[in-house]
Amino acid sequence: MEDKSILKEFAPQIEKTSIKWWVFFLIFFGMAWFGVYGLYTQIADGHIVTGMRDNVVWGVYIVNFIFFMGISYAGALISGVLHLFKTEWRKPIMRISEILTVVSLLIGPTFILFCIGRLDRLHFLMLHPRIQSPITWDVIAISTDIVGCFIFLYLSFIQDFAILRDYKELKLPNWRKKLYKTLALGYVNTPAQEKNIRRVKNVMAAMIIAIAVIVYSVLAWIFGVTLQPGWHSTIFGPYFVIAAVYSGSGILIILMYIFRKAYHLENYITKKHFVNIGIIMLIIAAFYGYFTFSDYLTKWYGSVKADKVLIDKLFTDFYWFFILSNYVGVLIPLIIMGIPKFRTINSITFAAVIAVLGLWLNRYLIIVPTLETPYLPIQDTREAWIHYSPTWVEGALTFGGIGLFACLFMLASKFVPIVSISELTEEDPQEEKYM
Amino acid sequence: MENKEKDDNKSSRRGFLKLGAGLGAAAVASTLGSSLFSLSAAANSETGEKVKVLTTDGQLIEIDKAYIEKSKDTYISRDESHKGIPARKFVMVIDLSKCKNARKCVDACQEGHHLPHDHEWMRLYLLQESANTAPYWFPRPCFHCDNPMCVSVCPVGATYKRSDGIVLIDNERCIGCKFCMTGCPYSVRVFHWKAPSEEAKKEKYSPEKGFPAQEGTVGKCIFCPDMLRKGELPRCAQACPMGVIYFGDLVEDTVTNGTETIKFSDLVRDRGGYRYLESLGTEPSVYYLPPSTRQFPYERGLEGLDENIKDRYKNAIRSNNFSIDVDKSQKTK
Numbered sequence: 001m002e003d004k005s006i007l008k009e010f011a012p013q014i015e016k017t018s019i020k021w022w023v024f025f026l027i028f029f030g031m032a033w034f035g036v037y038g039l040y041t042q043i044a045d046g047h048i049v050t051g052m053r054d055n056v057v058w059g060v061y062i063v064n065f066i067f068f069m070g071i072s073y074a075g076a077l078i079s080g081v082l083h084l085f086k087t088e089w090r091k092p093i094m095r096i097s098e099i100l101t102v103v104s105l106l107i108g109p110t111f112i113l114f115c116i117g118r119l120d121r122l123h124f125l126m127l128h129p130r131i132q133s134p135i136t137w138d139v140i141a142i143s144t145d146i147v148g149c150f151i152f153l154y155l156s157f158i159q160d161f162a163i164l165r166d167y168k169e170l171k172l173p174n175w176r177k178k179l180y181k182t183l184a185l186g187y188v189n190t191p192a193q194e195k196n197i198r199r200v201k202n203v204m205a206a207m208i209i210a211i212a213v214i215v216y217s218v219l220a221w222i223f224g225v226t227l228q229p230g231w232h233s234t235i236f237g238p239y240f241v242i243a244a245v246y247s248g249s250g251i252l253i254i255l256m257y258i259f260r261k262a263y264h265l266e267n268y269i270t271k272k273h274f275v276n277i278g279i280i281m282l283i284i285a286a287f288y289g290y291f292t293f294s295d296y297l298t299k300w301y302g303s304v305k306a307d308k309v310l311i312d313k314l315f316t317d318f319y320w321f322f323i324l325s326n327y328v329g330v331l332i333p334l335i336i337m338g339i340p341k342f343r344t345i346n347s348i349t350f351a352a353v354i355a356v357l358g359l360w361l362n363r364y365l366i367i368v369p370t371l372e373t374p375y376l377p378i379q380d381t382r383e384a385w386i387h388y389s390p391t392w393v394e395g396a397l398t399f400g401g402i403g404l405f406a407c408l409f410m411l412a413s414k415f416v417p418i419v420s421i422s423e424l425t426e427e428d429p430q431e432e433k434y435m
Numbered sequence: 436m437e438n439k440e441k442d443d444n445k446s447s448r449r450g451f452l453k454l455g456a457g458l459g460a461a462a463v464a465s466t467l468g469s470s471l472f473s474l475s476a477a478a479n480s481e482t483g484e485k486v487k488v489l490t491t492d493g494q495l496i497e498i499d500k501a502y503i504e505k506s507k508d509t510y511i512s513r514d515e516s517h518k519g520i521p522a523r524k525f526v527m528v529i530d531l532s533k534c535k536n537a538r539k540c541v542d543a544c545q546e547g548h549h550l551p552h553d554h555e556w557m558r559l560y561l562l563q564e565s566a567n568t569a570p571y572w573f574p575r576p577c578f579h580c581d582n583p584m585c586v587s588v589c590p591v592g593a594t595y596k597r598s599d600g601i602v603l604i605d606n607e608r609c610i611g612c613k614f615c616m617t618g619c620p621y622s623v624r625v626f627h628w629k630a631p632s633e634e635a636k637k638e639k640y641s642p643e644k645g646f647p648a649q650e651g652t653v654g655k656c657i658f659c660p661d662m663l664r665k666g667e668l669p670r671c672a673q674a675c676p677m678g679v680i681y682f683g684d685l686v687e688d689t690v691t692n693g694t695e696t697i698k699f700s701d702l703v704r705d706r707g708g709y710r711y712l713e714s715l716g717t718e719p720s721v722y723y724l725p726p727s728t729r730q731f732p733y734e735r736g737l738e739g740l741d742e743n744i745k746d747r748y749k750n751a752i753r754s755n756n757f758s759i760d761v762d763k764s765q766k767t768k
Contacts, residue, residue, distance in 0.1 A: 046630075046650055046651065047611075047626070047651065048628040053628075054616070054624075057616045057617060057626065058613065116610055116611050116612050117609075117611020117613070117650070117651030118611045118649070118652060121608075121609075122610065124593075124610050125591060125610070127591075128608065130591065132587055133588050133589055133590040134588060134614075135588070135614055225588070226617055226620075227584060227620040227715050227717075371617065374620070374621075374622045375622075375712060376575065376622050377560070378622070379559075379560045379747060379748060379751050380558040380559050380747050381747060383747070386750070
């Protein structure tokens with residue numbers, strides 16, 4: 001096979017584990033266990049340990065849920081859209097974006113579980129489902145998305161598993177080699193097998209784009225279908241989809257930066273990748289800023305009382321949140337990416353960090369202020385229950401989620417090469433281009 | 436007693452409503468058409484006092500009082516609680532001109548449903564529509580909407596609308612996702628943050644009683660169907676010293692606050708009754724009578740309250756620039 005040289009370059013990534021890797025892994029693993037401790041506290045002492053109360057019934061958990069679901073969009077964007085367009089430069093970053101999708105899809109929905117008062121009755125969602133409820137839509141959509149993205153990820157793994165199986169010099173314990181052999185499903189790179197995989201991948205790529213749009217719209221409709229001021233908005237579906245792609249591309253840039261440094265992929269992930277994904281982020285940032293503006297303008301310009309109360313709240317109690325998420329979070333990436341002179345790997349990554357943090361705050365601004373400004377003003381309730389502020393338990397679970405996200409990503413990078421070897425070594429057949 | 440019975444005779448169909456005032460027990464059994472009261476088979480010695488009773492097939496008969504026995508509280512299972520009391524459409528009318536935040540409705544509700552101190556199903560708001568309109572006290576039970584958002588969004592069917600208009604929660608089905616709490620535009624629903632009290636746990640759970648509700652599930656005002664089955668008014672309506680809360684049946688077009696019984700349609704027409712936030716299209720079953728020709732100035736509602744209760748209105752008073760100083764209100768009697 002002609003790809004031996006590339007494989008030789010990537011083999012150390014999965015053969016050896018540096019001390020540095022272990023240090024980081026243990027830090028993230030510790031964070032994950034901190035989250036487990038938080039969860040234990042919450043289950044043992046009840047939801048009263050969170051900052052959520054009768055008015056603000058959803059807090060940081062739902063914010064994290066939307067956030068993690070959003071970054072799973074990187075997969076739909078890069079592996080889906082770029083796959084269909086047969087963009088050549090996508091190949092070194094495909095694997096990262098596909099793993100990102102599956103890992104964040106595993107973490108995101110667990111945050112919803114932390115909001116559920118009776119986890120012991122979770123199976124009622126399957127036993128007594130009501131199709132009228134947007135939560136049921138969500139259960140169907142998210143589980144479909146997880147299965148779909150997992151299949152897509154696995155399809156892209158098969159050829160790499162076969163390569164790893166056939167690479168005799170690989171210094172790995174026997175069970176790992178056996179595992180690769182099993183997972184390769186007897187793939188030996190015959191033209192027929194190769195063609196099959198390519199065709200299935202094309203179909204899956206198209207389906208994943210559709211599923212991703214549906215999942216995020218359904219997520220938005222959980223809020224959009226209610227009558228609450230600030231949520232009852234027709235723009236929420238597309239707005240959430242755009243915001244998701246925005247955060248997805250941001251996280252992808254951050255991960256590209258980290259893996260480029262950690263695994264010395266300077267030859268594969270180049271400035272071109274940062275600029276290209278950055279330009280996608282630029283376009284999306286413009287859309288996202290436009291949607292945000294449009295949503296708040298219509299709420300502010302009219303004089304519907306409930307909307308006015310909400311807008312007043314956003315510009316008083318949540319002033320800095322609003323500025324950071326909806327001004328800084330949009331304008332900084334626009335400026336850095338919009339002016340070619342500013343486009344360096346470091347500054348693009350900085351813009352991505354700003355975008356991702358801004359997006360998290362944006363979700364917070366969607367959830368919490370609305371719940372603090374219901375139609376009937378919050379009265380006749382304990383003063384301490386009026387304003388929401390997250391407790392350490394919610395903080396612990398948030399850090400736990402981030403820790404678990406990093407752990408899973410690090411483990412995945414030890415299991416398969418973080419750059420898809422099979423993709424790098426094969427040309428896309430010209431005649432089968434879809435676009 | 437003679438007079439009262441005559442009264443029942445005239446309008447026996449309204450009988451159940453009168454019971455709230457402690458009248459005509461027998462007539463109630465008839466109108467509810469259920470087996471809540473049964474003729475005692477035991478041969479008690481006759482008292483000679485006759486009572487008129489309407490049988491389930493509509494005949495008015497007269498029997499000796501000794502033959503009447505109040506049947507035991509019927510236990511309504513989770514399945515039965517889905518059905519609703521036949522031929523009823525319950526409705527509540529709240530007369531805002533009479534309310535002075537006495538909070539007896541809140542206390543009675545808390546006690547009757549074994550709710551913890553910080554878990555209110557009935558809330559009292561101090562509302563003022565705009566700077567030049569008068570502030571008023573606004574008791575807010577569940578509105579038992581005919582187009583209930585909470586029921587629509589529940590993913591497991593733990594909350595449901597019954598034929599008699601009541602919206603109930605089955606706390607043994609509820610998974611505690613809190614979607615109904617965000618769905619309700621009136622902030623009616625509250626979460627059971629704590630486990631039920633030992634006292635409440637002794638009883639068997641029924642959605643019609645609402646207790647002992649389990650920790651991690653959602654609760655709300657349920658119009659006290661356990662009382663309705665007994666032919667009594669909901670706890671809040673019984674407890675209100677001002678007679679603010681009228682309760683009744685749309686089928687019979689009658690409501691009562693325990694002392695006076697009025698034709699519902701007349702009351703709403705004559706007093707300009709309305710439903711809160713009608714524009715949302717949720718079709719509430721609770722009507723309000725505007726706070727006109729008030730019996731009390733609203734400041735009276737702040738008198739004699741516990742400090743911690745009074746604190747709950749501080750923000751409202753501050754933000755609305757009411758011409759009242761909360762801290763001084765107690766002294767200015």
